[in-house]
Amino acid sequence: MKSVLCEMLGIEYPIIQGAMAWVADADLASAVSNAGGLGMIGTGHDPVEIVNEKIADMKTKTDKPFGVNIMLLNSHVEEVVKAVCASGVKVVTTGAGSPGKYMDQFKAAGISVIPVVASVALARRMEKDGADAVIIEGMESGGHIGKSTTITLLPQVVDAVDVPVIAAGGIGDGRGMAAAFMLGAAGVQVGTRFVVARESNAHQNFKDAILKAxxxxxxxxxxxxxxxxxxxxxxxxxxxxxxxxxxxxxxxxxxxxxxxxxxxxxxxxxxxxxxxxxxxxAGQIAGMITKEETCKEIIEDYMTTSKKMILAQAKLWTE
Incomplete structure (x- = not known):
């Protein structure tokens, strides 16, 4: 299953790992990248020295494409942007603001810029500012959320912009992934399920709380x-x-x-x-997660189940 997102990012499967603060380190992100998805390093409020260390660590663990999330409210954001542009990283996701003022720097470095948005208006603004794609995040997500659900926001953004749209929030398995594709998504971003991945360094108590939810x-x-x-x-x-x-x-x-x-x-x-x-x-799909798996197993489950769902529906409507 290929999509424009796979071609744009050089990945095998249209699955992006959410850049969750304190969770999205090089161990988790490299495992996702090595399994064919796009691993993401979370930087939060990190100073530039820590960001450089995380990127260097990532490069020792994978030779596959990966990205860095830049939180635009970080007091060190100017230095972080410069460092990421000089690092050779080819994908950046952004949150907590518009990356517009840094877009020329990103483009000059050959970086694909993918902001996280929670409304149609913001998606349009990001496209105008030069974003290569957008991640729409519904209120089903864990962490900071907007007001719209994924299933309502996704098709509206797909209709409003010409860049690829990635769905996030409530995508707990391949069924949710297939639904996102049907609504026009070019890929999905997964957070909560990767928290409990075997390669995740999140504390076991946190993992167990999700597994029991x-x-x-x-x-x-x-x-x-x-x-x-x-x-x-x-x-x-x-x-x-x-x-x-x-x-x-x-x-x-x-x-x-x-x-x-x-x-x-x-x-x-x-x-x-x-x-x-x-x-x-944690997102509302926490109740769907019942076991720890490797990132490879998680990604394979998403892909296998989504393909089965899409093929089953195609067969149903042609009979």
Whole structure:
């Protein structure tokens, strides 16, 4: 199964691994790239020295295409962009803003730029700014989310832009992948399922929480702040939501109080394995994930199942 995305990125399968903070390191990303997908290194708020180390580590683990995610709110973003452009990396995804001001640098370095968007308007803007493709992320995703679902946002963005569109959010297996293709996607981005990959260095407590999750075990926090985040329920979310409700009732909400509650919580989940006060970012498909697999097994399952679904539907409609 080939797509324009595979040709653009030089990959075998149209599957991109989400650049999850504290999770998307060289071990995970290289395993995805070696299995035929596009592994992504997450950089978050990293200073340029750390970004260079991550890229160098990645190059020792794979000779396949891989990408780097740049968080545009990073205080070191100027230096990070320069370093990535000089590194030989050929794919960049971006979040938390527009990469427009850096587009000339990226293009001069031969980098394909793929911003993450949560609306039609933003997708159009990114295309105008020179994006090579866009990732639409529905509210089913883990971590920071928008307001639209994947199944409603995807076809609207496909109709609005001429660049390839990648679907993210709620793509838990090959059935979701096939559905994304039917709605016009050129590929999919997968996050939560790769968290529990055998090559993932996420703490086992975090993995186990995803493996044990049911369909209703995620909750959205931070709505009052304008930056909602989907996570698994625990003591942290109960305390946060209680505080959020209290602040909502005030004329001037104390956003610093809410920020203090969440500061450092993602690291607690991914690195320390704190099941109670760690921010265990996971998508709504967590309830579908029941076992740890290698990245190769995960990608093969997506591809095999999606092909079966597409062929079965084609046969159904021709009979």
């Amino acid at each position: 049911k369909d209703i075990d995620t909750v959205v926090t931070g709505l009052i702040t304008g930056h909602p985040v989907r996570v698994l329920r625990n003591r942290l979310t109960r305390e946060y939501l209680k505080a959020e409700k209290e602040e909502t009732s005030k004329e001037k909400p104390d956003f610093d109080r809410l920020e203090k509650i969440g500061t450092g919580a993602l690291r607690k989940a991914v690195v320390e394995g704190d099941k109670n006060y760690g921010s265990m970012m």
